Amino acid sequence: MNLQREALSNGLETLRLSGQYTDFTIVADNMKVFPCHKAVLAATSPFFQTMFSSDMQEAMSNSANLPFTEETTERLLQFIYTGRRDVIKTESVPELFHAANFLQLSTLSVECEDFLSRGISPEISLEIWQIAKLFEIHQIAEAAKSIVIQNFGMFITTDAIGQVAFGRFKDLLGEVFLNCSGTVKCTAGWVWFIAQEEPSEQDARSLISVLLKAQNVENKDILGATLQTDDSDSALGNVNSDIVKERKRMWDGACEFYFIKESQPTIITGQMGETGRVSELCEWLVVVGGANREKGSLTVLNYMKQNWYSVDNAPPTDLGYRYAICARGSLLYLSGGTKPKQFLFFDEEQGRWERLNDLPVGREQHTMVTVGQDIFVLSGISREEPEANCSVYKYSTSTMQWHKDHGTISFSVAGARSVVIRRIIYLLGGCAVSQNSSKPANLPCDKIQCFDTSSSISWNFQISLPVPAKCNTFSAVVVNDITFVVHKGEVYQICEKTKHEKVCEKVCKIPNTPMKGFAVAAFGDKLVVFGGEDGNFEETRRVLQFDTSTNTAAELPMKLPIGMSNFCYTKIMVPDSWSLTEMS
Template identity: 20%
Template sequence: MDEGSPDGLLFKDHGFSSDLLRQLNALRQSRILTDVSICTGAQEVPCHRNVLASSSPYFQAMFCGSFRENREAKVQLKGINAPTLEQIVCYVYTGEVYIASENVLPLMEAASMLQYPKLFEACSSYLQGQLAPSNCLGMLRLSEILSCQTLKKKAREVALTHFPEVAASADLKELCALELRDYLSDDGLCGEEEKVFEALMAWIKHDLQARKQYVQELFKQVRLQYIHPAFFHHFIANDTLLQSSPACRTILEMARRQVFSLYGTCAPDCKPLLHIPPRNSYQDFLILLGGRKDSQQTTRDVLLYNRLTDQWQSLPQLPARLYKPSAITLHRSVYVLGGMAVSSGRSLVSHSVYIFSLKLNQWRLGEPMLVARYSHRSTAHKNFIFSIGGLGEGQELMGSVERYDSVFNIWERMASMPVGVLHPAVAVKDQRLYLFGGEDIMQNPVRLIQVYHISRNTWFKMETRMIKNVCAPAVVLGERIVIVGGYTRRILAYDPQSNKFVKCADMKDRRMHHGATVMGNKLYVTGGRRLTTDCNIEDSASFDCYDPETDTWTSQGQLPHTLFDHACLTLQCIPHVSTLP
């Protein structure tokens, strides 16, 4: 609108500039007042110097400086074809240009050379809209050539987030060694390490003679400690190309000793593989599995909690209704072991193992345990699962222990615990498996710490008055093992090095039959049963978090329903669109 003042009126004709530009274009098309021709090859396009000079710094320097072009009637532009020149001049006079797949690249190159940044970014936006896993690496290389940061950022994002599809594209095989190293080393790469290894080997074998010299440097980009041990054993450890490189053989041996074996460590001067972090694309998810829901019968429900969205999601149900199985996570999968299978009013103690893959979003049967058991405890260490104690088919209290080897897919009998107990708190730290407390067959608390030396397959026990937990979980939090409740509010942190306990901040309620897990160096406690002040037992839906840095508890809200005798696990994996919110 026009602006008034006491002394006059400021008139603004908002269409004047565009009308003027249209008139200038009409004059150009009629070759009226044109004073220069822009040429490419035999093509000549008449223009007005002052219009060109006003449109870009490139032409301003050409026609307003001391260059000879400011006096010549014809100016030759190299590196621009005739159709592109026509479109550039049309853009200068109208502010419009049609961008399509057949002209976007020459237009972008011309816009870069002639310094039309808005046209350059418009071409970049068009290319970003065409990005796909099949072409993002080519776009990434193009963005480097054209120094286009917006296209580079978007192409890189697609290349990282769609790694499995990109790895299968022809463009990956055309990368140079430096480009491939930069790509595979990125912390944001959304792909399992097995796929990273396969992509690397496919690249090398595409031109084996020329590329095998890079195998040592590129193999270092594969984070071996996050490889499934069976894949490592069958596809990596004895690969002939890797074995032909002394440096790669050293890396393989280090990985075998540190990560894929219960025995041995690397030399003191070697950088531990375990200290290399997972890629940023890996996330921690909390899984709740089975248990008693809303005081009803044992449930088959499986729930996933995403900390980033603060949302709960239902996953595929357990294949069977199981009373007091045990569950652990290993190799980005959930293992559910044993339990009492309840079906059609019948109960049968099970030795079955069910495995859930979040990536595939489905369950499958695993190798069954040697002994059917329920109310037992399980834990994982490196590539092994230990199944401990519990009740057998005749309701007998068992002290037996068996171990699952995930490399060879077999179960083995191990040394039995010194004292058979039910519902102890169990955790692994520094090559030792710790059983805290529990109860005997008469349901009396057992004041013992039982310690299993994993590599030696031997046990010893220690009596202590500090222990009186029953139906309590234990977790490793930093350098300590934390025993969470167990008919008490008390939280005890045990230091295996000093063999001493430290008391932490109490929980709000006296809890048992609850779940606990660690995510991001914080302790999360879910559900369970609580003892009220008048000694009644209530089922709980509480969801609490303990921060060891501040020694404080905070509520995370409520579970979707009350729940106890359930498994509470942390599953670290790369989220997949098909399975996660």
């Protein structure tokens, strides 16, 4: 801050504190009055500017009541008058963050976001998540939500979870990665229900319906939820016992409505044609396209049940080939290929692929991955602009816009594999592409390239693949920050032997592994190998498994329902709206 700015801000703050020339008052929620200046407020806040230029009662009375505490109002005015960042602290940031967005103080909102981006304390994460959701600040909302779901148990009080809107509470209970048992989820539901003002039995039914669909919730959890808080009033606060009895009557009535009994199997979700429902606390895997398969068909694997399902509401669609796919949560994205500029997502509600903003430059034989809220496209070839082969493109899912100049990789390749560890993308193998060329060379390479998505810096990894390879002859996956590579039945691991030494070593051989066109996916500490062709170019239906904790391999009893080769695949959280039919 230069001398003139410092003198001005100090002078304005002195005028505010002394009350000189003030022409407006702000009243906090405890009726504490803060004299201030209209010109200063209007200069920093479109909210106040609109108020003062209208016929609003506040403009006529030269006073406004704000729904903020005395402490927050004082900090708010200190920032408006001086720009001091030290008003933002862990204990004050939730209400300041809310006030900044409520009053359209963009500079304070940015400072709060910067403070929160450096770390959100679990104690304030639930409140920050709700505020960020309210004002659609997606990056902060995602970060806060991830902390909430890992510390869910600490919020089960009427003053915390009880103040969350039903739609958002439903969103939390439906989280696959919610870090708690079914008993804790149902106790949270009961505490939330207790905290609501004048709920009806229909509200109880809506809540029970959500719990029935939640992962790992059993009937005994729902039936016993009202008993979990009987021995302690810490969760329920000072709620009147008559209110608790009335809420219990509604809860029990909702359980009867859904025929919930101790011995009855829990109702679970995830549509499966007309024959039943399925829901597991696990990730699924989706396969798109591939040789000898119907164009655009979607097939999903549930590893826990070791079953394959067809997605009935995904009609055949000509997506071309040589495209790439990735998933973020339950959203499935597809880009490039022989329709080089296409960028699509699968709309599960409509049952069709919908077009988003095109790729900045067409790509094929490329990779696409998600890191946080962003999608990155890198490697591959561009026939329209070969000079862009090394460019990295970033798509922000919050703004739904592409960023064309997000960095470059050091070496242009097509048909590579990619894995992500933290925020670094590792690009493995592929065929070299000459500078400004639209065709890859025939010979694969053994390079491993790194791209830091935070700094946009790229470099070559200090070690190479054990053999030169392109994507249809090998696959790679990450388990516990260790990259595993499968090539011609050999399993290699790439990891840090010491702080300064990285190694690539062979750990196992998997018998009967396909030679090309196969996939490797990780479920927990297990690698699952499936699809592809054997040495006689015949499609294999074997499903093989490698246990990284014991370095042992085995063939699983399940088989592929259909032949699959040279397909795209990704892990995904399957939404309830997908209509699934088990494939025999």
